[in-house]
Every structure is written in C-alpha cells, then in structure tokens.
Amino acid sequence: MEDGRYIIGVDLGGTSINVGAVPFEGGTVLGMRSLPTEPHHGAKFVVDRMVGLIQDVIRDARREGDLAADFALGIGLGSPGPLDRASGTVIETPNLGWRNFPLRDLIANAVGLEAELDNDANAATLGEWWQGAGRGVRSLVGVTLGTGIGGGLILDGEVYHGVSDAAAEIGHMTIDSTGRKCNCGNYGCLEAYASGPAIAARAREGLEAGAPSLLPEMVAGDLEQITAATVSEAIVAGDVYAADVMRETAKFLGTGVANLINLLNPEMIVISGGVTRAGDHLFEPLRSEVRKRAFREAAESCRIVANELGDMAGVIGAAATFRIVRYGPL
Amino acid sequence: MEDGRYIIGVDLGGTSINVGAVPFEGGTVLGMRSLPTEPHHGAKFVVDRMVGLIQDVIRDARREGDLAADFALGIGLGSPGPLDRASGTVIETPNLGWRNFPLRDLIANAVGLEAELDNDANAATLGEWWQGAGRGVRSLVGVTLGTGIGGGLILDGEVYHGVSDAAAEIGHMTIDSTGRKCNCGNYGCLEAYASGPAIAARAREGLEAGAPSLLPEMVAGDLEQITAATVSEAIVAGDVYAADVMRETAKFLGTGVANLINLLNPEMIVISGGVTRAGDHLFEPLRSEVRKRAFREAAESCRIVANELGDMAGVIGAAATFRIVRYGPL
Numbered sequence: 001m002e003d004g005r006y007i008i009g010v011d012l013g014g015t016s017i018n019v020g021a022v023p024f025e026g027g028t029v030l031g032m033r034s035l036p037t038e039p040h041h042g043a044k045f046v047v048d049r050m051v052g053l054i055q056d057v058i059r060d061a062r063r064e065g066d067l068a069a070d071f072a073l074g075i076g077l078g079s080p081g082p083l084d085r086a087s088g089t090v091i092e093t094p095n096l097g098w099r100n101f102p103l104r105d106l107i108a109n110a111v112g113l114e115a116e117l118d119n120d121a122n123a124a125t126l127g128e129w130w131q132g133a134g135r136g137v138r139s140l141v142g143v144t145l146g147t148g149i150g151g152g153l154i155l156d157g158e159v160y161h162g163v164s165d166a167a168a169e170i171g172h173m174t175i176d177s178t179g180r181k182c183n184c185g186n187y188g189c190l191e192a193y194a195s196g197p198a199i200a201a202r203a204r205e206g207l208e209a210g211a212p213s214l215l216p217e218m219v220a221g222d223l224e225q226i227t228a229a230t231v232s233e234a235i236v237a238g239d240v241y242a243a244d245v246m247r248e249t250a251k252f253l254g255t256g257v258a259n260l261i262n263l264l265n266p267e268m269i270v271i272s273g274g275v276t277r278a279g280d281h282l283f284e285p286l287r288s289e290v291r292k293r294a295f296r297e298a299a300e301s302c303r304i305v306a307n308e309l310g311d312m313a314g315v316i317g318a319a320a321t322f323r324i325v326r327y328g329p330l
Numbered sequence: 331m332e333d334g335r336y337i338i339g340v341d342l343g344g345t346s347i348n349v350g351a352v353p354f355e356g357g358t359v360l361g362m363r364s365l366p367t368e369p370h371h372g373a374k375f376v377v378d379r380m381v382g383l384i385q386d387v388i389r390d391a392r393r394e395g396d397l398a399a400d401f402a403l404g405i406g407l408g409s410p411g412p413l414d415r416a417s418g419t420v421i422e423t424p425n426l427g428w429r430n431f432p433l434r435d436l437i438a439n440a441v442g443l444e445a446e447l448d449n450d451a452n453a454a455t456l457g458e459w460w461q462g463a464g465r466g467v468r469s470l471v472g473v474t475l476g477t478g479i480g481g482g483l484i485l486d487g488e489v490y491h492g493v494s495d496a497a498a499e500i501g502h503m504t505i506d507s508t509g510r511k512c513n514c515g516n517y518g519c520l521e522a523y524a525s526g527p528a529i530a531a532r533a534r535e536g537l538e539a540g541a542p543s544l545l546p547e548m549v550a551g552d553l554e555q556i557t558a559a560t561v562s563e564a565i566v567a568g569d570v571y572a573a574d575v576m577r578e579t580a581k582f583l584g585t586g587v588a589n590l591i592n593l594l595n596p597e598m599i600v601i602s603g604g605v606t607r608a609g610d611h612l613f614e615p616l617r618s619e620v621r622k623r624a625f626r627e628a629a630e631s632c633r634i635v636a637n638e639l640g641d642m643a644g645v646i647g648a649a650a651t652f653r654i655v656r657y658g659p660l
Contacts, residue, residue, distance in 0.1 A: 082625075082627050091627070138493060139492065139493055151593075153593075155485060155490060156488075156490065158486075160485060160486065160594075161595070162469065162594060162595020162596065162628065163468060163469055163595055163596060163597040163631050163632075164595060164627050164628065164630075164631040165595075166595040166625060166627045166628040166631070167593065167594055167595035167628075168593065168595075169592040169593065169595075169625055169628065170592075170593065172592050172623075172624075172625065173589045173592060173593065174505055174585050174588065174589055174623060175504055175505070175506075175507050176505075176506055176507050176508065176509075176518075177505050177506050177509075177582070177585045178506065179506075179507075186622065186623050188506075252507070255504050255507045258504065259503045259504055259589065260593075262499040262500075262502050262503060263481075263483075263497065263498065263499065263500065263503065263590075263593065264490075264492060264497055265491070265492020265493055265494060265495075265496040265497035265498075265499075266492065266493060267493040292516065293502075293504060293516050294502075295412075295496060295499055295502065297412050297421070297494050297496045298492065298494065298496040298497075298499065300494075301493050301494040301496070302493075
C-alpha cells in the first residue's frame with residue numbers, strides 16, 4: 001500500500017457478507033470483516049448491514065494501515081446475479097429474494113463513496129487473476145463449485161461479460177443431454193453432476209444401493225446429512241467408496257472443463273470451492289478426463305489448478321471491478 | 331473501393347481454393363477465382379496453384395476495378411488448422427497432409443507481397459461479422475456445419491484466438507458424455523450428431539430400421555449415397571422422415587448452441603453450411619431447443635441466424651485478417 005489509496009471490496013453472498021480494504025496496487029487486504037447475510041430480514045436489513053461493515057472497514061483500515069480517510073477511492077461490489085452493470089441493478093437473485101434492486105446506488109449514497117457492481121463469480125475470478133493463482137496469465141476460466149456452479153472468464157486480459165452481463169454460466173452447460181435433471185429444469189447440466197448437492201446426491205444413491213462405506217457412520221445413519229464436505233472428509237479417512245464418488249465427479253467436471261478448453265483455449269482453469277480439499281482425488285482424474293476429451297494443443301497449453309485466495313478472492317476481485325471501471329484494465 | 335486499395339483474400343480448403351481482391355474498406359470483391367485444391371498432388375502443387383490464382387486475381391482486379399498495381403496491400407490466408415499465427419505455420423491439416431508447413435512465408439515470397447495467416451473457420455466468421463450477417467454486432471459465434479463442425483469467436487469486437495490459436499473447436503464440445511462415438515475418438519461430441527456425415531448416418535439408421543421415406547428412392551436404394559444434402563432435398567420434396575431427422579439434428583445443435591450462449595452471452599450465432607438450406611426445418615426446432623436450455627436473459631439477447639455470404643465469407647475474412655494484423659481492429 002505504497003500511497004495509501006485503497007478500494008473497499010464487498011463480496012455479497014447468500015450466506016455471508018465479506019468486506020475488506022484492498023490497496024489500489026494489490027497486496028494485503030486490511031480491516032477484513034464478515035457477517036452473516038440473513039436475507040430473511042429483508043433487503044433494507046442487508047443493505048444496512050453492508051453499509052455498516054463498509055464503515056467499520058474504513059475505520060479499521062485507517063487504524064491498521066495508517067491510511068488517510070480521503071484515500072478510500074470507492075467501493076466494488078460483487079453480488080449474485082443476473083445483474084445489469086451499467087445501471088448497477090441486481091435483476092434477480094433467488095438466494096436474496098431481490099428483483100430489479102438498485103444495489104450499487106443504495107450503497108454508494110449511504111456510504112458517500114462511488115461504487116461499481118459486478119457478479120460474484122466474475123469478481124472471484126478477477127481476484128484470483130489479479131492476486132491469486134492466475135497472476136500473469138492472459139486468459140483464464142474460473143470455475144466455482146458450491147451449491148451451484150459459477151464461473152468467470154478473463155479473456156485476453158479483460159473480464160468478458162457478454163452482451164447482457166450474462167456470460168460464464170458454466171454450471172448450466174449441458175454435458176449429457178438426456179442425463180440427470182437439474183434444478184434449472186433441464187437435463188444433463190454440469191451442475192446436476194458436480195455441484196455440492198449433486199455430489200452428495202450421487203453419494204447417497206450408491207449407499208442406498210448398498211455400497212460399503214464409512215459415510216453412513218459419519219452421519220449417524222441419516223444419509224440426508226451427507227454433504228460434499230462429508231465426502232471429502234471420508235476420503236481423508238481412507239474411504240474407498242467416497243474416493244470413487246469423487247473420481248466420478250472429476251470425470252463429469254473434466255468433461256465440462258474439456259469443453260471450456262476446446263472452446264476458449266485458456267492458459268489456465270482455476271477451480272474453487274470446498275471440493276478442492278479432495279486434492280489429487282479430484283485433480284488427477286479431472287486432468288486425465290480433460291486429456292481424453294480436449295484437443296492436444298489446447299490441453300497442453302492449459303494448467304488446471306486450485307484457487308489460492310479462498311474467500312478473499314471475492315473481496316479482492318470486487319475491488320478490482322471498481323478499479324477497472326474507473327481506472328482502466330489491470 | 332474509394333481509394334483503390336485492396337487485400338487479396340485466400341480461402342484454402344480441402345476441396346477448393348477461393349481467391350478474391352477485397353477492397354480495404356469492404357464492398358464488392360473483385361476478380362474472384364476458384365480451383366480445386368487437389369492436395370494429392372502434394373504441397374508444392376497446392377502452393378503453386380494458390381500463387382497462380384493470386385496473380386490472376388491481381389491482374390483481373392486491376393482490369394475490373396481500375397486498380398493501381400501498387401494498391402495491393404497484402405495477402406490474407408485462411409487455412410485449415412491447427413496453425414501458429416505468429417510464425418505463419420500450419421501445424422497440421424489432415425485434409426491436406428501437411429505438418430509444420432510455413433504457408434504464409436512461402437506464399438508471401440512467391441507473390442512478393444506480405445501475408446498473414448489465420449484458420450479458415452475464424453476467417454469465415456470474421457467475414458460474416460465484417461460484411462455479412464453479423465455487421466455491427468459486438469460479440470458473435472460462427473458455427474459452420476460441414477464434414478466437420480468448425481467455429482469462430484468474435485468477442486467484444488475482436489477475433490478471439492485463445493492462448494495457442496486453438497479456440498473455437500465447437501465441433502468437439504461434449505453434449506452427451508456417453509453418446510455417439512466421434513471421429514476424434516471421444517463420445518458425444520456435437521460433431522458426432524450434427525455434422526454432414528453424422529446427419530446422413532442418423533438418417534440411414536432410421537431407414538435400416540424400416541422408417542418410410544423418399545430417401546431410399548432418391549439414392550436408387552444405395553443408402554450409402556445419402557448425404558446431408560439428400561436429406562435437405564427430401565425435406566423440400568415433402569418427406570416427413572427427412573424432416574424428423576432434421577428436427578433431431580436441430581435439437582442436438584440447439585444443445586450445443588445453448589452451451590455457447592450460456593457461456594459467452596453473444597449477440598448473435600451465425601450458422602453456416604449446406605444444412606442451412608433446410609431453413610425453418612432447422613432453425614425453428616433449433617431456436618426452440620435453445621429457449622429450453624439457455625438462460626432467459628442470454629437467450630433473449632441472442633439472434634440465431636443463417637450466414638449471408640456463403641463461400642465469400644472465407645475470402646473476405648481472410649483479407650480482414652491481414653487488415654487487422656497490419657492496421658488494427660476493424
């Protein structure tokens with residue numbers, strides 16, 4: 001933080017709100033704060049909570065980093081989408097229950113700083129590109145495995161948004177047109193195989209068919225309690241069945257990643273989400289499936305790696321969004 | 331052709347070589363010439379034939395358009411790939427039997443004009459964007475259905491090549507991971523369902539199972555003679571079975587196109603190739619499948635249209651490649 005200028009990065013999720021002060025040139029994030037989102041209290045509650053966190057962060061960052069108050073350049077917001085960047089409006093977020101919600105201007109007016117808005121998956125990808133696994137790479141695809149599967153695209157050194165800010169819906173890529181039913185209503189979306197709930201559902205199916213495993217014991221016999229995290233824990237405990245479930249997950253994910261590589265020929269794919277804790281149980285079969293399905297030239301020029309920044313990626317990337325809109329490409 | 335400056339566009343295919351003089355600012359292509367490629371005569375034969383065509387076109391264009399000889403700015407080459415644009419080398423083309431072939435410099439030296447190289451599918455997409463169906467659009471995806479399925483990407487006003495010039499391999503997008511075997515060795519590639527040979531193969535399968543149709547009569551009982559063009563002709567003649575085959579093709583293609591839309595949120599998808607002659611028999615079920623599988627925001631902002639320039643797209647786009655490399659974005 002050479003000159004003390006910084007941008008507030010806000011990562012708004014369905015579960016929690018993370019806020020930090022991100023130095024203009026990157027580096028250590030100051031004053032990090034986090035609170036649960038609690039969207040059931042309504043939109044005003046969430047906005048007030050965001051504003052409070054931002055004010056706390058500005059105060060703390062000044063204390064921690066010896067920052068001048070007027071060096072807060074503005075606020076970058078990462079929010080679930082779809083959204084419209086030009087107007088700063090969240091068009092719809094099922095998780096938060098918002099529709100056509102002018103989030104950017106509400107925050108900017110309440111805090112008294114200018115703000116910019118992008119979607120959370122783009123922000124996380126941008127964060128990993130600027131300060132994390134993707135530093136120095138020209139084109140990369142971020143894939144976040146969670147309750148859903150999100151994505152972000154950095155192409156030729158810039159975030160690619162598409163014509164209506166709706167690009168990078170990686171989770172709803174069809175990999176098996178007559179396959180598993182997805183929450184979106186279609187069949188065979190990547191998300192129906194490799195999201196957290198899909199991993200848990202596939203694990204349960206095998207257990208119900210009688211596969212031997214530590215998993216039932218880990219959830220005291222209540223298979224509904226199994227999550228993707230339970231599967232990862234079981235792998236660490238040496239469970240062969242759980243490792244099989246992860247290998248199968250990796251094959252589905254590898255099919256989707258191969259599609260991304262054949263289409264976009266990126267230098268890197270960054271995989272984020274709790275499932276990366278499975279380590280080589282995920283990445284080895286994933287890379288192997290990609291080698292089978294992607295063109296050699298494209299596969300050989302693409303590294304497939306885990307994210308480095310964890311939850312910080314969203315905060316750092318949200319700040320980067322503001323910087324890019326106001327000050328040009330990183 | 332206001333100032334008489336032009337670029338020679340060369341579209342090299344496995345079947346034919348098309349060459350024309352493309353005005354710097356676009357507009358009517360002059361001196362168009364075409365000859366079969368005849369790659370079995372070897373690389374030298376093909377290069378000599380290309381050089382001869384280029385020289386003929388320069389002479390004819392001057393005559394037709396009253397062009398000054400020194401207004402030929404250079405040569406744009408579209409070739410099957412993969413290739414390396416920086417070195418102007420064709421890395422491999424199974425159709426022509428070339429490997430690591432320095433096409434750009436061989437042509438440039440023989441003609442005495444500078445040259446640039448890009449792959450044929452990128453060139454065709456660029457042509458449609460500059461002068462055809464995609465005029466004025468910011469981001470589009472070109473999909474060419476032929477013996478294989480090729481593609482090109484124009485993203486935010488520029489051709490997107492990827493990190494090793496290997497982007498836009500649309501034909502090998504997996505849409506059905508356990509589906510039909512593709513020539514590439516994998517299963518369930520779009521090309522295994524919607525390329526010309528795949529359409530013909532699916533038509534034959536139904537006929538062998540006893541479907542009533544005009545098709546067998548049209549090929550005098552020799553089902554091996556059925557091509558995608560025969561299927562299109564049968565549709566025009568009112569054949570219900572052929573229309574079913576095309577509807578099924580459109581559904582597969584629609585799955586692939588929906589993936590492109592969910593991932594890239596383009597303003598337009600331009601479909602090229604003989605199969606577009608099926609008109610609404612292709613486009614209606616294609617659009618319907620896309621509406622089912624793509625996100626609403628992204629689907630609503632994307633027009634799905636047929637190409638406008640036919641074979642000229644490759645020539646015009648090849649010339650545009652030269653213009654962009656030497657003079658900046660269009």
